[in-house]
Amino acid sequence: MDIRQLKYFIAIAEEGKILKAAQRLNISQPPLSKQLMLLEEELGVKLFNRQNQNQRLIITNEGKLFYQRSKKIVELVEGTVEEFKELSEGVRGTLSIGSIPTLGATLLPKRIRNFQKQYPNVQFQVFEGDPNRIKELVANRIVELGLVRHPVNNQLFDMIELSEEPIVAAMSEKWNIGENRDYITLSELxxxxxxxxxxxxxxxxxxxxxxxxxxxxxxxxxxxxxxxIGESSAITPLLNWAHYDIGIAMVPRSAMNIMPNSGLLFKEIREPSIMTHQPALIWLKGNNLSLVSQRFIETFQVGASNLDLDTI
Structure with a gap:
């Protein structure tokens, strides 16, 4: 038994079919089937029950135990290798992260700048979309990390929860409420x-x-x-409409970073405040994260309760 066989077994257990596991591993199906057979012979137990009608593999109780142990062993080995690589070469690789526009405009620029200074061999891939899209990208392993807002399925994702932020009113001079005040009351809307x-x-x-x-x-x-008078699934159109005096955009406070030269006035809403859904940094539960992603997560774990949003 070696680490390669454990990785093969993990892929089969997670995909449920030899063919899908082979495609994921980029190898042909017959050698993978043979490796599974050899593994079961060495262990002396059946790891899967076969359903011939749809070629689905049903993991046995013994297989479930072996899957848990295999994951820990692979993570320990790969983590050890990465740690020694970090010692000799420094952290390198690609950080893949998805984000909704407001959090991406607020949380990522400073963090990426500081992270790149600390780890100059790291490259970045950033995808933007609405919360649903970002969660799907993480769930499908297209990106490793996602910045979204609740609700988040905690059965599917691990997460670090960040501070809530208020909804603010973005307005042009035409719709300026409260004159020189930096806030308005809800009733003034x-x-x-x-x-x-x-x-x-x-x-x-x-x-x-x-x-x-x-x-x-x-x-x-x-x-x-x-x-x-208007709604949009994206924030940028709302800010553009506000810029052209169409109306007042109700947006998260972090939206003030999206169009910094728009000339819009962003005013806090009081009596009462309206809060957004709580933001969170998420990653797929049970996914063996790259060392780059692990290091980036650490930037949120220190003072994670304080969201890096510019105050109004």
């Missing part, structure tokens, strides 16, 4: 043309209430129905 973020319904298993839902609920609780 009554009758004003509002524009909000919306989450498309039915597009993913990760659907949740949108900013629109939170704004409507807060306004109704305060005795008026909001005048919502």
């Amino acid at each position: 009554e009758g004003k043309p509002l524009m909000c973020i919306i989450t498309p319904k039915g597009t993913s298993a990760y659907n949740h209430s949108s900013v629109t839902d939170r704004v409507v609920a807060a306004c109704l609780q305060n005795g008026f129905e909001p005048n919502i």
